Each structure stands twice: as C-alpha cells, then as structure tokens.
Amino acid sequence: MVQYKKDDIKEKIDNAALKIFVEKGYEKTKISNIATESNVSVGNIYRYYKSKEEIFYSIAPESVLENLKSILINKLTFAKDKTANELNSKNDFQLVNEEFIDYMIKNREQILIMFNGSKGTRYESIKDEAINYMIKNIKENYSKENNKIIYNSMNYNIIKIIYENLISMMIQVLKESHSPEDIKKSFKIINLYHLFGVTNLFK
16 A cells, blocks of 8 residues: 655645635635545544634735736836836736746646635635726826826726736636646737737827
8 A cells, every 4th residue: 555645635626725725716616626636535534623714825825916016017117117118018017027937837726726726715816806906006197197097987997907917808818728838828918919009098
C-alpha cells in the first residue's frame, strides 16, 4: 500500500479543490466531489480542513486579490507621474501590463474561482468592486477637465458597462485558453481594443 506524507495528502486535496471549484463554483461544490477528485476520503479531508469554506479560503486567499490590486496601482501611478507629452507609448494606455498578465496566468485558478465561482462567499461581489475600483482610479488619475465625460451619470453607466465587459472578456480568456501563450495573445487583443476604444474617452 502506498504511503503518503501529510503534506502530500494536503496538496492532493488542494489541487482537487482548485479544479472542482473552477468547474462547479463554491455553492455547487461538495466535500464528496473533492474527495472523489483527490482520491482522499471525506473523513481524511476533515482531518485537514473543518469545512468546505475553510478549504475555499485556504486555496483562494485574499492576498491574491491584494497583489493583483497592487500591480494595477503601480501601473496607474506610473502613468499618472508622466506628463501628457510623455504618455506616447502604447504601454502607457494599455489596460494591463506584462506583470499583470503573468500574475493572472500564475494564479489562474484562484482568479477564476474568485471572479466566476464565488457565489456564497465574501468574494461574490468582487467583479462589481473591481469595476468601481477601476473607475475610481480613472477619476483620481486624470483631471476632471480631461475626463469630464465620466461625471455625467448617463455616461458613467455606459463606462461601467464597458469595464464590466472588459473584465468578463479577461475572465473568459482565463477560463477557455489552453496555454499561457494563448492567454497572452488574447490579452494583447483586449489591450488593443482598450487602447483604441475606451482610452480615447479619457485623453
């Protein structure tokens, strides 16, 4: 009979949980699903975790979101600190940069769970929070004179829909792409769409 170390068993549980939460989402996932996928008994899973909720937050910690936010803040700050004449590069107006894309690839399953399968958890409003966060930063990083379009309530709703679609596109890419290269190519297309579409509203 094969003997597994405690760390190996926990890793099997965590890997199985990531896969099942991505496929089913938090609400529809059962401990028995994780047990079947990991080939670890339900009773043995409870030796490592008290509940499905504890498994969820263990494999999808808030630090993943905080790091993602930090990368985005650094990009926005970098663009803000440049003068209008210096903002000539495509990279300055892109929605996300290489660091952001690489981080999303590295944490693909966790981000998918948080944005696409977190109903019933404290992350279930994360998409709306991300949209509001992005719009808030647009207001803070561009002068009112240059982005006055966003201060009209009707326009604000349209901008919100645009960013909702942008986030949906990114999540769909993470969900359906088969390799990191596919994800990078798709994100470059999204960046071009953003560069020649949304950003023109704020120049």
